[in-house]
Amino acid sequence: MKYPEPISRRNSLKTIGLGWMALQCPTLLQAQTKQPAPSRAREVTDWLDRYWDDKREIYMDKADKKNPTAIWAGGILFSTLVAAARHDKQRFQPMMNHYFKGLEAYWDPKVKIPGYEPLPTAGNGNDKYYDDNAWMVLTFLEAYEQTGEAKYLRRAKETHDFVLSGWDDQLGGGIWWHERHNDDAKNTCVNAPAALSCFRLSKFSDPKTAEKLIAQGKKIVEWTVKTLQSEDGLFMDHIKVSTGKISRARLTYNTALMLRCFLWLHSYTNDPAHLAEAKRVAKAADSFLDGNGVYRDLQKWSHLMVEADIEMYRHTKDDYYLNRAKKTCTAHYDSWKSAPKPEVIDNASCARELWLLEDLDSPAAVRFWQNSDNPRKS
Incomplete structure (x- = not known):
């Protein structure tokens, strides 16, 4: 690497x-x-090599390699390698394997319910974020579906157990942001990917477990809609548990993951109400755009809205969503080409969304997503 x-x-x-x-x-x-000139996605992904620590087999936060990146960025980096491997298995799948091994430095097996700590740990930690772990579940499920390697499914299940352990009945339900309840908050950014993880994990579970997972996913969606969806369809950031005060801040990735939950529910139930809600939410996401039609949030958030747009396009074949994704991808690439950001998370976010866009031009990748988007085993 x-x-x-x-x-x-x-x-x-x-x-x-x-x-x-x-x-x-x-x-x-x-x-x-x-x-031949490398694709835009390949070019940005190659750039990430300068953040790689060969000895520890992890990425570092900046190119000076003084500090390891946080696990949140680790999830984006791993998902970038998974996407890249759909286009160049020979090069990128070994990199996936190396990084998966390196990520063990963040895994805490010494606690009652293991999970990923924000930074490399000696174990017995208690600083885990449920949202960080929810992102890992989704990327490991994608890796498993792509490679068939059981280690990814096993770790996805283990991590998912930790994520669901953050649910309790305060405020009628919801998953906490942090295991020690830092910030006194339950956030959309954990509940949305946790629900989607329930749905996508059900596909690889026995019928009884799948039924429970789907029921849990629906329960999380219902709580998030009731508690944190605003009148315009977008999703607000969090609610303070002790006071019930809601932060009305709206970030792209919150809405993006809930949108994907509605798409999964439509695929599973064929209920037009779920598709109608997905379209309503997607239309409301126009408010995230700047004057040039580009998502205004930082790439570490907005790349997930691009992913949702691409999934909307796969689901509806409506060019509107594809064109919206393309504008943001082009703007992010042009910005990277002009001056790459110092932190690896921003560059990885750019690479991930560019690979997802290139998936649409690859017959093998198109077949992968046709199977992945199907909520039932083929």
Whole structure:
């Protein structure tokens, strides 16, 4: 996973040989040296190599490699590698395996219900965020569906157990943001991906367990809609448990994951009400756009709205959602090309959304998503 060696450091004999070829047969040289330009997604993903720590097999927060990245970014990075492996299995699937091994540094097996700590841990930690872990469930399920490797499904189930342990009956239900109840909050950013995890995990469970998972997912959706959906269809950030005060801040990723829950429910039940709600929410998401039609939130949030738009396009074939996703992807890529962000999470978010866009042009990736979007085993 090392960045390609600069041309100036390559074997000088190779350079001499190419010079001789140029004199003898310029056309032959061009044919042998011309390489297709990497795709936008590949270009940004290659950039991420500079954050990689070979020894620890994890990504670092910045290119100076002083500090490991947080597990939230780890979920985005892993999902980027999963998406990249759909296009280049030979290169990126081994990288997935290395990173999955490296992520064990964050896994805390010494507590009653294991889960991922925000940073590498010696175990017996109590600083876990339920939303961080919910993202890991979704990316591991995607990895399992893509590779068939049982380790990903096993870890998805283990992590999901931790996420659901954050549910209690205060305020009528909902999953806490943090295991020690930091910030006194239950947030959309954990309940939405937790519900989607229930739905997607049901596909790989025995019938009795699948029924329970789907029921739990519906319960989480109902609580989130009742508690945190605003009148316009978008989803607010969180509710303070001790006071019942709601933060009306709206971020793209909150709405994005709930939108995907409605799409899954429509696929599973064929109830048009779920599709109608998905469309209502998706239309309301126009308010997240700036004057250029680009999602205004930071990439670490808005790339998940792009993912929801692409899923909406797969589900409805409505070009409106695809064009909305394309505008944001292009803006994010152009910004990256001009000046990459210093933190790995922003660059990984850009790479992930670009791969999802490229999936639409790959027959193999199209087949993958046709199967993945099907809520039942094929």
